[in-house]
Amino acid sequence: MNSQTLRDLSLALAVVALGPVTLPALAADLDSKSPDELLAAAKAEGQVVVYSFTSRIKKVEKAFEEAYPGIDLVGYDISSTEQIARLQAEHQAGVTNADVVYISDAPVVFDKLLGAGIIGPYVPPRVADRVPAAFKQPLLAQRLSTKVLMYNEEANPNGPPVSNLWELTTERWKGRVVMVDPLQRGDYLDLMTEIVLQSGAMAAAYEAQFGKPIALSSGIANAGEQFISDLFANDVILVGSTDDVNAAVGKLGQSNPPVGFTSYSDRRDNAEEGWALQLANTVEPAPGIVFPAVLGIAEGAQNPAAARLVIDFLMGDDSATGGAGFKPFYVPGDYATRTDIAPHPDAVPLPEFKAWRVNPQKTAEIRAEIADLVLTLQ
């Protein structure tokens, strides 16, 4: 209570000190400021709340507070799906808890959050010229993340045990494909949606696998839906989080491990967690999806200057690997959007990475339908 009052008071002082400017003008003004110019106002705010879809926010928190002592970064690890539901509810309630929103699920975010004015864009001027235009519109993408087929390389030293996605619907993989429930995590729903959008490629892959053209079951509209339906019929295991997928697939010492859809970048934890996760990049027609992780500022954010400072920090410093702010993301399997950050040496370079690039608009069009399809299959 007390610190809240203090904070409000110091914020009021800061506003007074900045002179008689109206708030929107202040926000526009903040957008063009350099980190050094933001710092004083950010320090006066004293705190900044980040909703993050990745648990790596805890590492960012530590690094940020070391770089900017006196500004308390409060990071919450909340899945994208839940962030969207919460931000909508908070907006409806007229409450603004978050300052920075760090989120995947771009198809829904662009439509339901950005479109509804719940969050707004911000591109730090310091890095603006080093991010391709496609990654600055409509929201700034910090990096590209993935949901792809991974296998256990200790048990499969000669490469992926699967060469075609359709193998996952055969007896050999019954009950041995793991993923997170697509109704609980939006990026998995995006993966399912992309498979449907890529029905042409899925149909060709079916023929390559089984030597005959695909025959659709009744009520199934295309090869993508057929794949999802067959995958569920083959007892796909649904778990609650990607870490559960990682442990199931990657744990060392398994003789017959399952395969699963998870983040390529989780390979970074192999040594720490005792996993042997590896990307099945050669699988036909593609191992999964690549999608942007985007950053926005909550409309009516209580700490607008500190929020901008956090986004600036998350985009990395001027060193070749992005420095402390980008360090948690400078890992094999995450791809920086900044053109001047060197690709990670241990990962498949982006041009050779076969995963599909998600098209947020097209995904948004049929996503709800695919969610209902998945619901009927469970």
Place this chain on the structure above:
Amino acid sequence: MALAAIDGMGRRLFAAPGRFLSVFVLAIAVILIAAPLVKIALVTISPQTIAAWGDVLTSRLSPNLFYKPLGNTLLIGASVAGGCVIIGGFLAWLVMMTDVPFRRTIAVLSTLPFMIPSFAAALAWSVLFRNERVGGQIGFLQGLGMEIPDWLAWGMVPSLIVLITHYYSLTFTVIAAALATVNADLVEAAQMTGASRRRVFFGIILPVTLPAVIAGGSLSFAGGVSNFAVPALLGLPVRMQTLSTRIYGMMEVGQTARGYVIALLLVLISAFFLWLGNRLITGRRSYATITGKGGRAKRFDLGGLRWPLCTLALTISVFATIVPVLVLTASSFAPSASALLSNWTLHYWLGESTPSIAQGLAGIAHNPDILSAIGITIGLGLIVAAAGSAVGLLISYSLVRAKRGFVPTAVSQLCFLPLFIPGIAFGAAYIALYGAPIGPFPALYGTFGLLVLAATAFLLPFAVQTGRAVIQQVSGDLEESARLTGAGFVRRLTAITIPLSARGLTAGALLVFVKIVRDLSLVVLLFTPTMPVLSVVAYRYASEGFAQFANAITVVILLISITVSLIANRLQAKSQPWLQA
């Protein structure tokens, strides 16, 4: 005609003594209970959302969205009711009617499971029985080299076992109380005329206790139907959905209209079965008091079965109470559940953040999220206990003193309504109503105030029950004389009723405190990251694979819950005569 009726009603309303008080408590009951329910119903019939009814009931989604979860829910309700009546009834019979050794110990142990939150028991189950089906850590037994089949690790069977061990103490309490009233004269008369033990049991004891059996059964049915934590932790990994888990899933992905529809249907279903149970009891009421209460019945001589039955009863109690507590405590120290007793570390309690453990999550003592959750949870418990007791006392005072008329009837019905409403549905209704601003009042979404309001309303039946009991103990004569000497309402309440009933009120308040501290189903939808409560933090850690943290938090909840329950029991001991025997 209608006008005349309303007029008559109106006159009664305003002529009744203390009408200001009655109207005031009616307003409280409407704001706390009726309004959220009306709102949720209205939301689902608005033009944008009315389609949700079709989606839930008659679309290609319906089997998975509603009918299969409904089937699971009813199966759980029926099995839990059956199991609880058998186990609770058996224990109550043993304690009350037989010469089994360690009766007192068995009695105390039989009331304990209800103090252990059901999610604690579910977590303990997965520490022991988890297999590798869904990845992550394996359980203790699998770690010992046993092969745990899927049906024992996940889904319906473990859910039923955990729920029955949780709710049987409820049926035990109800049936034991009924057995305490069995008239010894009847039993002795029967025995003297040569009736066999079997005959006495089926001819006298069973009919007399039948209302209690039905009441206990329908309470545990309602408990099983509305439970969220157990099917969520043990069922969801194998896609076993109940109506509660469906509501949660729909709300979490933003399909609120479908969630509200399912919530309404769940309310109707539990209300129907509780009503049915009530009907059955009412029909049987004539058995309740045949004559005045005689002496205590002679205990059945169990003969050679004394020790085997005692062992059985103690085994059941130990597995339902002591084992889960020990397992959770051990697993909050063990880095791996498969080796529960090795490599113990204090990291999950005292450790600083290290990147190599649980994504850098710090132990309880250093984890700001958990620390603030502890503060918020205890604060919530205290405020709800105080507010609930105050409101409960006020309402029951007005009910006891006013007795009849339209307003008291409406208030009394409304106050007991939450008993029929599963916590998760109640939470959904609160979000529907108080999630957006109402006129000049700001929205309560994500505020401490919303938690307090919802929890107070949800526990109002218990608070009113306590209030009624204590007020009826205070003789009306005292009130009357005070009133004659000119004491006002507030003075009568503070100088007579409250001091005389302080012990009962405190016990009631403590029980409300415990109920809210260990509740998950009500708060799981009201939770926001900025307003965390312990049970939800534990649930989220558990579903994200940070089992040790979840278990450590649960141990904290257990400690609070058991300590406070024992204090409350002590204060209430006099109202539980079967414990004195």
